[in-house]
Amino acid sequence: MTQQPTRVAHTPLHVRGEVLSSKRIGAYRHLTLVAPGMAERHRPGTFVAVSVGHTRPRAHLARRSYWVHRVRPTGSHGATLEVVVEPTGTGGTWLAGLDQGDPIEVTGPLGRPFALPKEPVTCLLVGEGYAAAPLFPLAERLRERGCTVTMLLAAPDEAHLLGTLDARRTARAVTVVTGDGSVGAKGTVAEVAPEVVAKSGADVVYATGSHEGLHAVAAAAEAQGAWSQTGVAVDQPCGTGLCFGCTIPVVGEAGSPRHVRACVEGPVFRGDRVRWTDLRTEPR
Amino acid sequence: MTATAPEVAIAGLALASPVLVAAGCGGTGRELAALDGLTGVGGFVTRTITLDPREGHPGRRVHETDAGFVHATGLANPGLHQFLATELPWLAAADVRTVVSVAASSLGEYADLARRLGDSPGVDGLELDLATPDGPALGLFDTREPFQAARAVAAVRRDLPRGTALLAKVGHDPLRVVETARAVAEAGADAVVLGNALPALLPDGRPGGLSGPAVRPVALRTVAEVHAALPGLPLVGAGGAAGADHVRAFLAAGATAVQIGAALLHDPTCAARAAADLRGET
Numbered sequence A: 001m002t003q004q005p006t007r008v009a010h011t012p013l014h015v016r017g018e019v020l021s022s023k024r025i026g027a028y029r030h031l032t033l034v035a036p037g038m039a040e041r042h043r044p045g046t047f048v049a050v051s052v053g054h055t056r057p058r059a060h061l062a063r064r065s066y067w068v069h070r071v072r073p074t075g076s077h078g079a080t081l082e083v084v085v086e087p088t089g090t091g092g093t094w095l096a097g098l099d100q101g102d103p104i105e106v107t108g109p110l111g112r113p114f115a116l117p118k119e120p121v122t123c124l125l126v127g128e129g130y131a132a133a134p135l136f137p138l139a140e141r142l143r144e145r146g147c148t149v150t151m152l153l154a155a156p157d158e159a160h161l162l163g164t165l166d167a168r169r170t171a172r173a174v175t176v177v178t179g180d181g182s183v184g185a186k187g188t189v190a191e192v193a194p195e196v197v198a199k200s201g202a203d204v205v206y207a208t209g210s211h212e213g214l215h216a217v218a219a220a221a222e223a224q225g226a227w228s229q230t231g232v233a234v235d236q237p238c239g240t241g242l243c244f245g246c247t248i249p250v251v252g253e254a255g256s257p258r259h260v261r262a263c264v265e266g267p268v269f270r271g272d273r274v275r276w277t278d279l280r281t282e283p284r
Numbered sequence B: 001m002t003a004t005a006p007e008v009a010i011a012g013l014a015l016a017s018p019v020l021v022a023a024g025c026g027g028t029g030r031e032l033a034a035l036d037g038l039t040g041v042g043g044f045v046t047r048t049i050t051l052d053p054r055e056g057h058p059g060r061r062v063h064e065t066d067a068g069f070v071h072a073t074g075l076a077n078p079g080l081h082q083f084l085a086t087e088l089p090w091l092a093a094a095d096v097r098t099v100v101s102v103a104a105s106s107l108g109e110y111a112d113l114a115r116r117l118g119d120s121p122g123v124d125g126l127e128l129d130l131a132t133p134d135g136p137a138l139g140l141f142d143t144r145e146p147f148q149a150a151r152a153v154a155a156v157r158r159d160l161p162r163g164t165a166l167l168a169k170v171g172h173d174p175l176r177v178v179e180t181a182r183a184v185a186e187a188g189a190d191a192v193v194l195g196n197a198l199p200a201l202l203p204d205g206r207p208g209g210l211s212g213p214a215v216r217p218v219a220l221r222t223v224a225e226v227h228a229a230l231p232g233l234p235l236v237g238a239g240g241a242a243g244a245d246h247v248r249a250f251l252a253a254g255a256t257a258v259q260i261g262a263a264l265l266h267d268p269t270c271a272a273r274a275a276a277d278l279r280g281e282t
């Protein structure tokens, strides 16, 4: 009725799913979700929005958005998707406490994915903490296209570092920095971005993490003449484009300043399109 | 669409269901449709459109509280011209009644909006947003006094084709709501929407509005009061409705139709499901 045929495969779904497993890895909980039809539609950089709470009507009305970390086929449940949950805040604590078999209401995949290069170019992937989650399926896609992939992973400490083992399997070179120096060099993405981006010789830099880190990566990429694709996370009341509540300050088509919805026009933006200083100073 | 529906009509505008999507809570319509959120609903009300584009408030605009959402979008919208070019065509082609919510900074602008939207194919009705919290601070024509709200309605009525329904959305102000509803009805509104957010404060101290569950008992009260005072006037209730039971409560209080807003942010399918439930499909 209202859908364009060519877009059907990427339209999101709203489903009652189920927790297939919940595993603690470092400071995070990795939740594998059965959400019929959703995993098949996933492209790296998209996310899912979940409802918090079992009882209805629910006390918590805002949805909580999570990057899709992994999509896996299973024999009995179709494809599943995995999200990485930091057990903090109302939503994170609730999700992290879910057990196998618990129901969960989930909408997705949502948002615009990372743009993939047509040529087999050199790519640097930069991720901070749990926000590195979508970089792993991205790395696989890039390698399938013959791209050279290097990674920079960062976190405050070892427990909050995501996927360093996986990274060594997928990427040609991996740099790790932690705030306390417990793994790799001591430092933050914002501090090491200029050097790592320059050394990588990347044509495209993909990054997810803090706004400060993304700002530094986008600036370093621009200085280097590289493209950047940044996954910008802000709190999203609905995640589905309905409320115009999660806006990001960008440079519009005609060079004019604009605010656009992070959930439908993002979460992935070209780094040179985001007005980073405004993003970091607007009330959040 | 199966027509076991309790079809309703507002000013000759037949609606497939008494359940409508409230202004500002359904994106551009496309996002809801992609999730089957528009299926079988009686109508879609756009976010409020102004003549000129408005950038809206910077930063975070919607906050969760334990009583509902506190929000202040600053009337972010692309302006009439862009709306007509990029959003209305899709709505006109979609299988849903379209009501365009509008607000203006002067009576002349109201008349302009009426002429241009009244001439546009696919516009089934206009909803005048007369009760946006802090409208005057946003530069809108001040409609807090009932006679001023009536002037805005009259300005639109004069220039709106008869076939286009005119809805006037007034706030839940318990002291003035009957007087305001009477004034806008006499000025030519076909129906009165009792809705919008209650004035509230954002956590960062900026002014905004409260929507969601906490508003429902208040909204039911204003619907009941206006219905008692003006029994012949079609009323559309809005405030905290999330499902078919809430819709039934509004209908029982005297509403002809009910808008669902904030609840869609939580569950984009809830209006479609409420409409299906009322048709006896669940």
Ligand SMILES: Cc1cc2nc3c(=O)[nH]c(=O)nc-3n(C[C@H](O)[C@H](O)[C@H](O)COP(=O)(O)O)c2cc1C
Residues within 6 Å of the ligand: A243, A245, B022, B023, B024, B025, B046, B047, B048, B062, B069, B071, B073, B075, B101, B129, B169, B195, B196, B197, B210, B211, B212, B213, B215, B238, B239, B240, B241, B259, B260, B261, B262, B263
């Ligand atoms: C995020 C958000 C944006 C809104 N934007 C508008 C708007 O542009 N125009 C308007 O008339 N009402 C707007 N409203 C008010 C709703 O249309 C509705 O009247 C009100 O929220 C009460 O109903 P509810 O509790 O079901 O949301 C908005 C509400 C929310 C939550």
